[in-house]
Amino acid sequence: MSDLLERLRGRGWRLTAQRRVVAEVLDGDHVHYTADEVHALATERLPEISRATVYNTLGELVSLGEVIEVSTDGRAKRYDPNAHHAHQHLVCASCGTIRDVHPSGDPLADLPAEERFGFAVSTVQVTYRGLCPACASA
Amino acid sequence: MSDLLERLRGRGWRLTAQRRVVAEVLDGDHVHYTADEVHALATERLPEISRATVYNTLGELVSLGEVIEVSTDGRAKRYDPNAHHAHQHLVCASCGTIRDVHPSGDPLADLPAEERFGFAVSTVQVTYRGLCPACASA
DNA sequence: TTCTTGACTTAGACGACGTCCAAACCCCTC
DNA sequence: GAGGGGTTTGGACGTCGTCTAAGTCAAGAA
Numbered sequence: 001m002s003d004l005l006e007r008l009r010g011r012g013w014r015l016t017a018q019r020r021v022v023a024e025v026l027d028g029d030h031v032h033y034t035a036d037e038v039h040a041l042a043t044e045r046l047p048e049i050s051r052a053t054v055y056n057t058l059g060e061l062v063s064l065g066e067v068i069e070v071s072t073d074g075r076a077k078r079y080d081p082n083a084h085h086a087h088q089h090l091v092c093a094s095c096g097t098i099r100d101v102h103p104s105g106d107p108l109a110d111l112p113a114e115e116r117f118g119f120a121v122s123t124v125q126v127t128y129r130g131l132c133p134a135c136a137s138a
Numbered sequence: 139m140s141d142l143l144e145r146l147r148g149r150g151w152r153l154t155a156q157r158r159v160v161a162e163v164l165d166g167d168h169v170h171y172t173a174d175e176v177h178a179l180a181t182e183r184l185p186e187i188s189r190a191t192v193y194n195t196l197g198e199l200v201s202l203g204e205v206i207e208v209s210t211d212g213r214a215k216r217y218d219p220n221a222h223h224a225h226q227h228l229v230c231a232s233c234g235t236i237r238d239v240h241p242s243g244d245p246l247a248d249l250p251a252e253e254r255f256g257f258a259v260s261t262v263q264v265t266y267r268g269l270c271p272a273c274a275s276a
Numbered sequence: 277t278t279c280t281t282g283a284c285t286t287a288g289a290c291g292a293c294g295t296c297c298a299a300a301c302c303c304c305t306c
Numbered sequence: 307g308a309g310g311g312g313t314t315t316g317g318a319c320g321t322c323g324t325c326t327a328a329g330t331c332a333a334g335a336a
Contacts (some may be wrong), residue, residue, distance in 0.1 A: 035293080035294080052295080077212045079269065090259070095328080102253060104248045105245070107243070111241045112241075119268040119274075122267060123267045126263070128245075128266050129261045130261070150332075156284080157284090172322090174321095187285085188285065193322095194285085212294085214321080215324090277334085279334105280334090282332100283333100286326105286328090287327085287328100289324105291320085295319080296319075297319100301313075303310105303313085304309105304312095306309090
């Protein structure tokens with residue numbers, strides 16, 4: 001994660017305690033937290049950090065390409081720190097758990113030119129849905 | 139669309155003016171309306187229909203499999219009446235326009251068993267993002 | 277046809293999630 | 307170590323969606 005902080009400083013980021021804490025929270029396991037969960041975890045380390053700052057920082061990390069925004073259901077967006085390795089998501093339709101998966105094939109190549117309607121297509125997001133083992137047996 | 143109404147009646151739906159109007163709105167072109175847009179269009183035909191009823195009816199149509207719920211951004215969900223033909227979506231990152239597309243290949247087959255983590259995977263949603271011609275030239 | 281009943285609808289309050297703003301703050305440079 | 311502009315704060319606000327209690331009505335029974 002010091003890597004991340006280095007990269008950010010190199011891009012002209014002013015390094016504040018708040019930003020460091022948010023980055024550290026995301027650096028943990030490859031879990032996909034909501035903004036509120038990030039805020040809760042950040043508060044444990046820096047009690048007075050505000051919700052607005054967490055949203056601002058997450059938005060900046062997304063636009064810098066360090067974090068990916070995932071909205072799997074219509075609910076809260078989740079933030080995926082695993083932005084530097086191409087991957088897709090497997091979501092439990094019941095409990096909402098998200099796992100990173102690595103399908104074979106390149107979905108971008110599967111969209112022929114005549115199906116692009118003149119769009120400049122840049123990214124593809126593939127979301128697999130189903131029941132996780134725990135929910136399937138419940 | 140009378141097809142749809144027939145199917146719904148066959149499933150025990152009580153046929154009310156409100157439900158008929160919502161179904162008629164969705165039956166139009168293959169546009170992807172938000173719930174509020176559906177409500178606005180329904181209001182033109184049945185002035186006193188309430189927001190809650192539109193949400194209820196859309197939810198029922200989704201759980202009956204007659205309509206697909208699409209949440210492309212974190213904003214309002216959109217409702218896709220083209221539920222009986224497999225297709226994916228192409229979204230403009232700038233203006234939010236959605237088009238139905240038909241990529242080749244089967245993304246479900248691209249997820250090997252060892253990448254399923256015991257999930258019972260049932261559906262795949264593929265979303266292509268890019269700029270539509272109008273936004274690209276702006 | 278009329279009756280009856282329980283499913284359906286309604287309006288508005290409420291809740292979750294996210295954004296915006298002006299004032300205070302503080303990191304960084306010189 | 308002083309100044310300036312980027313950053314943070316917290317609370318109001320906005321959007322999207324859900325819930326509830328009371329009234330209404332579609333559809334089967336007689």
